[in-house]
Amino acid sequence: MLKKYLLAPGPTPVPPEVLLAMAQPIIHHRTPQFEAVFAEVQAGLQRLFQTREDVLILASSGTGAMEAAVTNTTSPGDHVIVVNGGKFGERWTKIATAYGLAVTELKVEWGRAVEPDAVARALREHPETRLVLMQASETSTTALHPVEAVARLTRDRETLLVVDGITAVGVLDLPMDALGIDVLITGSQKALMLPPGLAFLALSERAWRAVANAKTPRFYFDLTRERENQQKHTTAWTPAISLVSGTHAALQLIFAEELANVFARHARLARATRAAAQALGLRLVAPECASPATTGIYLPDGVPGKIVGYLRDRVGVTFAGGQDQLKGKIVRIAHLGYIDAFDVVTAIAALEMALAAFGQRVAFGAGIGAAEAVLMEGMPPVPAA
Numbered sequence: 001m002l003k004k005y006l007l008a009p010g011p012t013p014v015p016p017e018v019l020l021a022m023a024q025p026i027i028h029h030r031t032p033q034f035e036a037v038f039a040e041v042q043a044g045l046q047r048l049f050q051t052r053e054d055v056l057i058l059a060s061s062g063t064g065a066m067e068a069a070v071t072n073t074t075s076p077g078d079h080v081i082v083v084n085g086g087k088f089g090e091r092w093t094k095i096a097t098a099y100g101l102a103v104t105e106l107k108v109e110w111g112r113a114v115e116p117d118a119v120a121r122a123l124r125e126h127p128e129t130r131l132v133l134m135q136a137s138e139t140s141t142t143a144l145h146p147v148e149a150v151a152r153l154t155r156d157r158e159t160l161l162v163v164d165g166i167t168a169v170g171v172l173d174l175p176m177d178a179l180g181i182d183v184l185i186t187g188s189q190k191a192l193m194l195p196p197g198l199a200f201l202a203l204s205e206r207a208w209r210a211v212a213n214a215k216t217p218r219f220y221f222d223l224t225r226e227r228e229n230q231q232k233h234t235t236a237w238t239p240a241i242s243l244v245s246g247t248h249a250a251l252q253l254i255f256a257e258e259l260a261n262v263f264a265r266h267a268r269l270a271r272a273t274r275a276a277a278q279a280l281g282l283r284l285v286a287p288e289c290a291s292p293a294t295t296g297i298y299l300p301d302g303v304p305g306k307i308v309g310y311l312r313d314r315v316g317v318t319f320a321g322g323q324d325q326l327k328g329k330i331v332r333i334a335h336l337g338y339i340d341a342f343d344v345v346t347a348i349a350a351l352e353m354a355l356a357a358f359g360q361r362v363a364f365g366a367g368i369g370a371a372e373a374v375l376m377e378g379m380p381p382v383p384a385a
């Protein structure tokens with residue numbers, strides 16, 4: 001028997017409540033029944049995004065919403081600034097380039113956060129900049145970027161701040177309206193504990209004003225048409241009905257736990273994972289700006305990248321490896337979404353044992369012990385006798 005544990009930064013495990021909600025017979029989407037569910041999901045997403053704006057639901061993976069954000073707010077030839085500190089930052093450049101935008105890239109060393117000063121300088125050099133495009137959490141390097149500091153720069157300018165929050169929304173406190181984020185994006189298969197297939201995005205009032213003048217071609221992801229429909233609790237095209245029902249169940253779980261507790265849990269699981277890595281003498285990929293969604297850990301010298309495949313196929317524990325220049329060098333342990341203390345303990349135990357299997361000398365339990373010491377903070381009090 002090989003029991004499976006999914007600890008990758010998307011897709012993430014799906015709770016039984018959500019699986020059951022999605023197993024219900026399909027209802028037709030042009031009905032009051034579906035519209036009632038859709039309306040509740042919309043209200044829940046506004047709470048999750050911490051925004052008064054409409055949160056639009058798209059049938060696509062997260063990249064679809066990234067593309068929609070670009071095409072709906074720009075015209076060909078417009079200038080944009082991209083914070084590129086990893087694979088997802090690079091994706092902003094590819095999308096913007098595909099639509100004929102002029103891109104200034106701020107390259108950030110992998111594992112580091114962008115310096116707000118670098119963004120300020122680029123904005124001074126290019127006052128005509130339409131968009132600053134960045135990640136809140138750059139999943140490929142496990143680094144967290146300073147969205148709040150960048151928002152302070154864009155807020156008082158004509159420039160819109162577009163944030164890929166795909167491993168940040170529902171992970172850490174990222175209040176869209178309070179920070180002045182103009183476009184905030186997430187996807188279903190990360191902290192929302194759903195299968196892949198939905199993307200969510202909200203636009204600020206000034207972003208919607210930009211949409212009215214934007215000439216970049218778009219059709220499926222025409223957000224104006226989408227908003228007109230979604231304000232009537234329906235969608236322009238056939239929605240992913242089962243996934244919308246699943247979102248309804250997932251949001252109920254999130255609000256039953258309460259958002260503040262959800263954020264605290266992610267922070268605690270991340271701290272426990274980092275403490276374990278340090279106790280095992282392993283180096284972190286993003287020590288100064290570690291994301292609470294995923295912890296990147298360098299493999300010790302002599303341990304090949306294939307340990308990730310070994311863990312997945314022989315041990316049953318799925319982590320993510322590294323991409324591009326980090327390929328074969330790191331392991332990424334995700335702790336976002338439907339993940340608790342004992343998933344982290346399992347992850348660390350699997351890592352310790354796999355390192356030993358690959359010939360490393362491991363002080364068994366050192367990582368687990370360090371993790372447990374942190375995870376105790378989340379243990380409920382013992383009831384009085």
Ligand SMILES: *Cc1c(COP(=O)(O)O)cnc(C)c1O
Nearest residue numbers: 010061062063088139166167187
């Ligand atoms: C997962 C992820 C995406 C979305 O990728 P899709 O495969 O299109 O869902 C985008 N940005 C970040 C930071 C991610 O973690």
